[in-house]
Amino acid sequence: MKLEFNTIDEIFQTILRNKTRSILTAFGIFWGIFMLVLLMGGGLGLQRLLYKNFEGFASNSAFIAGDKTSKPYKGFDKGREIVFNNGDEQIIKRKVPRVKIITPLATQFGKKPKAGKREFKESAYLKGMYPIYQEIENPSIHVGRFINDVDVKMIRKVCVLGKKVAQSLFPGVPNPCGRHITVDGIDYQVVGVSKSTRHMSVMGPMESSIIVPFTTEQQVYHQGNKYSVLCFTGYSGESMEQLTKDVESAAKELHYVNPNDDQAFFKINMEVMFKMVDTLFRGIRILIWLIGIGTLLAGAIGVSNIMMVTVAERTVEIGIRRAIGARPRSIMTQIMAESIILTIIAGLFGIMLAVGILHIVETLVANSTQINVSFQISFIMAVFSALFLAILGGLAGLMPTFRALSIKPVDAMRDE
Numbered sequence: 001m002k003l004e005f006n007t008i009d010e011i012f013q014t015i016l017r018n019k020t021r022s023i024l025t026a027f028g029i030f031w032g033i034f035m036l037v038l039l040m041g042g043g044l045g046l047q048r049l050l051y052k053n054f055e056g057f058a059s060n061s062a063f064i065a066g067d068k069t070s071k072p073y074k075g076f077d078k079g080r081e082i083v084f085n086n087g088d089e090q091i092i093k094r095k096v097p098r099v100k101i102i103t104p105l106a107t108q109f110g111k112k113p114k115a116g117k118r119e120f121k122e123s124a125y126l127k128g129m130y131p132i133y134q135e136i137e138n139p140s141i142h143v144g145r146f147i148n149d150v151d152v153k154m155i156r157k158v159c160v161l162g163k164k165v166a167q168s169l170f171p172g173v174p175n176p177c178g179r180h181i182t183v184d185g186i187d188y189q190v191v192g193v194s195k196s197t198r199h200m201s202v203m204g205p206m207e208s209s210i211i212v213p214f215t216t217e218q219q220v221y222h223q224g225n226k227y228s229v230l231c232f233t234g235y236s237g238e239s240m241e242q243l244t245k246d247v248e249s250a251a252k253e254l255h256y257v258n259p260n261d262d263q264a265f266f267k268i269n270m271e272v273m274f275k276m277v278d279t280l281f282r283g284i285r286i287l288i289w290l291i292g293i294g295t296l297l298a299g300a301i302g303v304s305n306i307m308m309v310t311v312a313e314r315t316v317e318i319g320i321r322r323a324i325g326a327r328p329r330s331i332m333t334q335i336m337a338e339s340i341i342l343t344i345i346a347g348l349f350g351i352m353l354a355v356g357i358l359h360i361v362e363t364l365v366a367n368s369t370q371i372n373v374s375f376q377i378s379f380i381m382a383v384f385s386a387l388f389l390a391i392l393g394g395l396a397g398l399m400p401t402f403r404a405l406s407i408k409p410v411d412a413m414r415d416e
Helices: 007-017 019-053 088-095 133-137 149-154 161-171 214-218 239-256 270-313 313-322 329-367 381-398 396-404 410-415
Strands: 062-065 098-112 125-128 139-146 158-161 179-185 187-195 210-213 229-234 265-269
Touching: 019 270, 019 329, 019 381, 062 239, 088 098, 088 229, 088 239, 098 133, 098 214, 125 329, 149 214, 158 161, 161 187, 187 210, 187 410, 210 214, 239 265, 239 270, 265 270, 329 381, 396 410
Parallel strands: 125 210, 158 187
Antiparallel strands: 062 229, 062 265, 098 125, 098 229, 139 187, 158 210, 179 187
């Protein structure tokens, strides 16, 4: 778009000549793009924050825990508590060969680990695991190592501490491996520390957990061959919803549970949870775009109306320009450029303010949760927003431009 008649300088003079009107006109665009960027950034930040809580989980994983039966079956009364036994996982694996990994998990809640005179003030979760559990929920080992097969076989009293537990019991110690803690009077040697900060985990957040060998947990707490949770994954492309049903059916058959009893087992399907989160935020993004674009269109209509008033005020000026030889294209360029520049300036201020607020929110979230997630929109989205503003400004200037081109020099002089 070629600008004539010192157009740029004239455009700014026109805008500054009526400051109040220009500011009120631009506010609609400013507010629309500000809300759009703020809501988009906030939505993306919340989504990233939620995914951080799931970080490390295999998306094709599921968990089943025994509960109480609600229906009698084969001579057993209802209300019978179901618990898994050692070896159940292997039987279920043979019955449901589509299961890729299956492993038990034993848990204890409300523990108060100590290291010397220091005590973990919150409730910790003691979890008995096999090494293969890493394939289901990655503990993100920061220093040291995870539980290994020798630990399980030798029933060693070793442990992997969650980040929060390690920081509480050994403040200022970057590597507490080799040191000892006590839980319920039992001494454990620290062999690793998890750096995971996610709050979503099976049977308690990983950062507040103490991981010990599965056999050690069973022996220390006199559980015999009992355990609480069965964890498993499916092969790539396998429907976890159907696989979970098949595993539950095999477990019901193994423990003489009525096939129609839906309360005997508690189930968590991570694939379903991931899909629910994706669907939720997809809907939120659509709603955000509808709100933002609707607000922007309202602002663009305001710009168009004000430009119509401006054209009406400059009827004589436009008529004189036409009379001395100004081409219709130069008039069109003048009016549309005013609309586009006013829109872009207002929009850029809205983008900058939204980005600044999102940066503050990002800092506050990082300080309060110790989780670093970005609440900022991408560079491509920012460029797209700027282009959208330019297009919107051009559209807002169309009607005023046609109004200006319809002005004839003779009518303008008569109006004078």
